[in-house]
Amino acid sequence: MNDPLPTPPLQTAAAEPPPPPDDPPASDVSNSLEGLLVQITSQDDYEILNHMLRIFAPIEVRETILGSLLPGGADPLQALDVKRNTLGILYLLSARLQVNAAAAPPPQFIEAFCQDFDPEQARLAPERVTFLAKGILQLGQQANEAIFSVKALADLLVRFPPSLHYLTPLHALFMTACVANRLFASATPILSESITEIDIALFPDLHYTDNLVYHYAGGFAYAALNQWEEAEEFFEIVVGAPAQVPSAIQLEAGKKLILVQLIKDGKSAALPRYTNPNLQRLLKNTPYFGLNRHYPQQQAQLRILIEKEKETFEKDQNIGLVKLMLEHAPRWAIKKLTGTYLTLSIPEIGKAISMEGQDEAVQRIILSMIEKGEIDAWLSMDGIVTFNDSPPTVPTRILTRTEIDVALKEAQRQAAILSALEREIGKSRDFLVKAARVKDNDWVGPGVPDEDLMFGVTPSGSWAEDA
Amino acid sequence: MDVEMADATEQASGPSKTSKVPIPTVVVDENHPFELETYMANYTGRIAIDRLVHIISLAPSIAPQALQLAFRHIQSLRDPALYQVVLSAYEQAASLGSVPLPAVNDIATVDQRWVDETNAKNQNERMKLEVELKTYTNNMIKESIRMAHRDLGEFYKSVGDYTTALKHFTKSREFCTTNQHILEMCLSVLEILIEQRNYSHIPTYIFKSDAALDQSTSVPENSKAPVGTKAKASAERERYQTKLDFAMALSQLGQGLYDKAAHSFLKLGPSAKFDDWAGKLVAPGDIAICGTLCALASMSRSAIKSRVLENETFGVYIEHEPYVRDIVEAYMSNRFKVVLELLERFSTRHYLDIYLSSHVHDLTNLIRNRAIVLYFQPFSTIKLDRMSTVFGWSVDEVERQVVSLIQSGEIQGRVDSQNKILKAKQMDSRAQLFAKALKAGSEMQSANRKLLLRMRLQQADLVVKPPKGQKPESAAVAPSSQMSQISEFSPLNE
Numbered sequence: 024m025n026d027p028l029p030t031p032p033l034q035t036a037a038a039e040p041p042p043p044p045d046d047p048p049a050s051d052v053s054n055s056l057e058g059l060l061v062q063i064t065s066q067d068d069y070e071i072l073n074h075m076l077r078i079f080a081p082i083e084v085r086e087t088i089l090g091s092l093l094p095g096g097a098d099p100l101q102a103l104d105v106k107r108n109t110l111g112i113l114y115l116l117s118a119r120l121q122v123n124a125a126a127a128p129p130p131q132f133i134e135a136f137c138q139d140f141d142p143e144q145a146r147l148a149p150e151r152v153t154f155l156a157k158g159i160l161q162l163g164q165q166a167n168e169a170i171f172s173v174k175a176l177a178d179l180l181v182r183f184p185p186s187l188h189y190l191t192p193l194h195a196l197f198m199t200a201c202v203a204n205r206l207f208a209s210a211t212p213i214l215s216e217s218i219t220e221i222d223i224a225l226f227p228d229l230h231y232t233d234n235l236v237y238h239y240a241g242g243f244a245y246a247a248l249n250q251w252e253e254a255e256e257f258f259e260i261v262v263g264a265p266a267q268v269p270s271a272i273q274l275e276a277g278k279k280l281i282l283v284q285l286i287k288d289g290k291s292a293a294l295p296r297y298t299n300p301n302l303q304r305l306l307k308n309t310p311y312f313g314l315n316r317h318y319p320q321q322q323a324q325l326r327i328l329i330e331k332e333k334e335t336f337e338k339d340q341n342i343g344l345v346k347l348m349l350e351h352a353p354r355w356a357i358k359k360l361t362g363t364y365l366t367l368s369i370p371e372i373g374k375a376i377s378m379e380g381q382d383e384a385v386q387r388i389i390l391s392m393i394e395k396g397e398i399d400a401w402l403s404m405d406g407i408v409t410f411n412d413s414p415p416t417v418p419t420r421i422l423t424r425t426e427i428d429v430a431l432k433e434a435q436r437q438a439a440i441l442s443a444l445e446r447e448i449g450k451s452r453d454f455l456v457k458a459a460r461v462k463d464n465d466w467v468g469p470g471v472p473d474e475d476l477m478f479g480v481t482p483s484g485s486w487a488e489d490a
Numbered sequence: 491m492d493v494e495m496a497d498a499t500e501q502a503s504g505p506s507k508t509s510k511v512p513i514p515t516v517v518v519d520e521n522h523p524f525e526l527e528t529y530m531a532n533y534t535g536r537i538a539i540d541r542l543v544h545i546i547s548l549a550p551s552i553a554p555q556a557l558q559l560a561f562r563h564i565q566s567l568r569d570p571a572l573y574q575v576v577l578s579a580y581e582q583a584a585s586l587g588s589v590p591l592p593a594v595n596d597i598a599t600v601d602q603r604w605v606d607e608t609n610a611k612n613q614n615e616r617m618k619l620e621v622e623l624k625t626y627t628n629n630m631i632k633e634s635i636r637m638a639h640r641d642l643g644e645f646y647k648s649v650g651d652y653t654t655a656l657k658h659f660t661k662s663r664e665f666c667t668t669n670q671h672i673l674e675m676c677l678s679v680l681e682i683l684i685e686q687r688n689y690s691h692i693p694t695y696i697f698k699s700d701a702a703l704d705q706s707t708s709v710p711e712n713s714k715a716p717v718g719t720k721a722k723a724s725a726e727r728e729r730y731q732t733k734l735d736f737a738m739a740l741s742q743l744g745q746g747l748y749d750k751a752a753h754s755f756l757k758l759g760p761s762a763k764f765d766d767w768a769g770k771l772v773a774p775g776d777i778a779i780c781g782t783l784c785a786l787a788s789m790s791r792s793a794i795k796s797r798v799l800e801n802e803t804f805g806v807y808i809e810h811e812p813y814v815r816d817i818v819e820a821y822m823s824n825r826f827k828v829v830l831e832l833l834e835r836f837s838t839r840h841y842l843d844i845y846l847s848s849h850v851h852d853l854t855n856l857i858r859n860r861a862i863v864l865y866f867q868p869f870s871t872i873k874l875d876r877m878s879t880v881f882g883w884s885v886d887e888v889e890r891q892v893v894s895l896i897q898s899g900e901i902q903g904r905v906d907s908q909n910k911i912l913k914a915k916q917m918d919s920r921a922q923l924f925a926k927a928l929k930a931g932s933e934m935q936s937a938n939r940k941l942l943l944r945m946r947l948q949q950a951d952l953v954v955k956p957p958k959g960q961k962p963e964s965a966a967v968a969p970s971s972q973m974s975q976i977s978e979f980s981p982l983n984e
Contacts, residue, residue, distance in 0.1 A: 265953045
């Protein structure tokens with residue numbers, strides 16, 4: 024009865040080979056929560072325990088039983104120790120949150136678990152952690168306690184992967200929650216650790232959308248915090264993510280990327296070279312691309328364009344960014360003037376940045392730009408602005424020795440990472456096989472390309488199917 | 491006859507196509523002297539009519555004179571349709587121009603008898619040539635077929651049907667047996683292309699003739715011929731090289747590649763080498779003007795000195811238009827005001843040249859910009875009113891020019907618009923270098939980070955794929971469940 028059913032999504036991970044002597048006790052406790060509880064507390068080998076929990080009870084009733092209370096209404100979770108029985112709690116808690124939300128354990132318990140659980144054990148059942156995270160989010164939504172779930176998820180996220188450089192399915196969940204509840208500040212500790220590692224063996228339920236959604240939402244958060252440089256990088260990661268067909272998230276990220284670049288640099292840069300060509304084409308057809316043409320000087324045209332495409336911007340939920348971009352336009356126009364002029368009067372500046380007759384507004388912008396260090400200038404009493412000689416991008420002083428040392432060290436570190444990576448690839452099986460094949464072909468000459476063709480065709484054919 | 495009529499409309503649309511920028515009406519007065527008679531004395535054949543048509547449509551004040559001249563010239567040709575072209579140009583000028591022009595009948599009359607005679611003659615000639623071609627084709631005599639095609643090509647060219655002429659010339663190529671023939675064909679085609687001002691096609695035929703020339707020079711070498719033939723071959727090359735160079739120069743000018751055009755113009759051989767092209771296509775004075783203007787607009791001072799002033803062959807061309815030498819000399823001695831005045835004074839002459847016309851504006855701008863850049867070079871600061879006296883402009887004009895040059899990055903300086911001073915930028919190269927190095931470093935790191943992540947994603951096969959059940963090509967955008975959630979976010983910073 025068990026077998027003919029389709030495999031539930033949770034069982035995607037390859038099951039550990041079950042040790043035969045442990046099978047009889049597993050079937051003993053097959054349907055009772057109490058029996059399971061005993062096993063959880065007594066079993067010290069977590070892999071065996073994980074296997075047992077995984078195959079516990081027939082599939083249709085498994086979650087219900089895991090999520091139920093003990094006879095007599097006692098909470099099984101209270102009987103377990105957070106640190107020692109992390110794995111057990113993980114299964115029970117995630118099932119409880121999904122199935123039996125009414126009898127949800129107190130938030131304090133969840134919080135304590137998230138802060139204190141044993142990562143080693145949790146990593147045995149990564150899909151359960153994802154499951155738990157989703158449960159926590161649901162709980163937070165129902166109880167209207169977004170802060171609670173975001174905080175719990177953050178704790179979970181910090182401790183669960185070997186380091187924050189690993190991408191986990193939690194990342195996307197956490198960041199979406201942060202952005203949806205506008206808790207941008209709580210996202211920064213996680214965001215500041217850039218993702219460099221992807222390990223399918225550790226987190227078998229990773230999906231490409233996890234990467235896209237995490238970086239998209241991360242870029243969103245940075246944009247909301249006005250940290251444009253980081254936002255740009257995050258959106259760029261999404262746009263440049265490997266793709267056979269462009270995804271909707273990538274398109275949205277591309278739109279936001281253009282806006283962010285306009286705000287940050289006053290012009291939009293080319294998309295990453297490896298961007299999917301279809302995506303580039305799609306983006307070129309959006310009104311966002313047209314903004315670049317008029318930015319920043321021709322504000323009148325810019326306003327017309329924005330007014331015309333207002334609906335699109337509103338539909339894309341980008342009107343906020345668009346407005347911000349428009350606000351930044353005079354700043355970029357002024358910045359361009361600094362390259363051309365030494366002194367200018369305020370009305371002249373107003374004329375140059377098409378804000379004629381709004382001298383006060385122009386003066387305000389200039390003052391705020393001077394304050395923020397965007398331009399190096401001073402304003403005299405009679406409304407003459409004098410721009411200093413050095414463009415603001417160049418440091419006026421010579422760098423100190425320590426700064427140079429830091430930069431050098433960073434460069435050396437990067438070089439080390441790259442050379443280590445190269446060695447790793449150089450000795451990897453895939454590379455060696457390929458290199459050997461190329462060599463063989465060279466030996467044999469161009470007469471027998473068939474073998475290579477065969478190799479080329481077979482894997483890609485099957486691959487397209489399981490996609 | 492209807493072929494010729496069709497051609498007439500084509501002709502009329504021809505010049506307007508090449509000059510995209512509407513050229514203002516050109517004034518001819520005391521300050522802008524232009525001697526129509528002396529100017530036109532340099533030209534013969536069809537090009538004279540083309541030039542006159544150009545003049546009629548640009549300079550209404552001398553249009554009647556030009557019309558008379560054109561009518562006189564037409565009689566020496568064999569294309570009655572040209573009457574139509576000239577007349578329509580004149581009428582257009584009359585209808586557009588602010589100056590009222592005298593009616594056509596008052597100035598000149600169409601010689602109807604000549605028209606009829608010529609038409610009949612043309613008809614006969616065509617019949618004759620076509621019959622000839624047919625006979626030769628039947629007899630399969632290669633050389634004769636080639637010659638028949640060539641003659642037909644020449645015929646059609648003379649009656650102004652360029653398309654058919656081109657067809658026959660290119661057709662004759664199949665029957666070419668020697669490189670000499672190919673060369674001849676290429677030159678005929680080039681002639682047509684130049685007359686049509688079809689600049690982009692010119693290089694193709696130049697390369698073809700080059701190849702033909704190369705072969706004719708290399709063949710004797712292989713057969714170990716005596717030195718005499720070799721010398722003959724290089725003489726052959728020399729004979730055509732100037733024509734080819736001229737065609738190349740013209741095509742580069744036509745495409746706005748002024749620096750290349752300058753080089754090509756300046757390496758032209760003596761004018762004797764043009765033989766039949768002189769007057770038919772170009773006058774030596776034109777070469778002097780085009781070459782000099784291109785050189786001034788694109789070359790460095792030292793290059794101008796060595797390649798224009800000290801170039802004896804080109805000097806001969808300049809003799810035909812002495813004012814060109816004045817411009818160059820004024821330029822070299824930094825009397826920019828004189829340069830600009832001379833350019834303005836002779837702008838009529840420049841605008842009325844069919845090859846140069848659409849480029850005068852750009853060239854003048856380029857020369858002026860270079861002059862400003864050159865003038866400012868030795869200064870670290872300079873008052874704008876001093877520049878204004880040198881260039882003969884108002885201070886505002888100077889400021890506008892300078893600002894546009896700064897923005898295009900040609901002048902490294904900034905304007906003090908209060909005190910009207912242009913000040914050179916002071917660069918701290920050391921600090922800039924450091925800043926640049928640091929920036930490059932951080933950019934590299936960020937690129938590395940992104941690439942490594944991308945590599946990992948690919949290794950893990952976390953690639954965006956078309957959703958199941960959808961064909962890859964139709965799946966423009968992969969939908970995802972999270973998307974709807976994301977796009978429900980409230981707008982930012984409200």
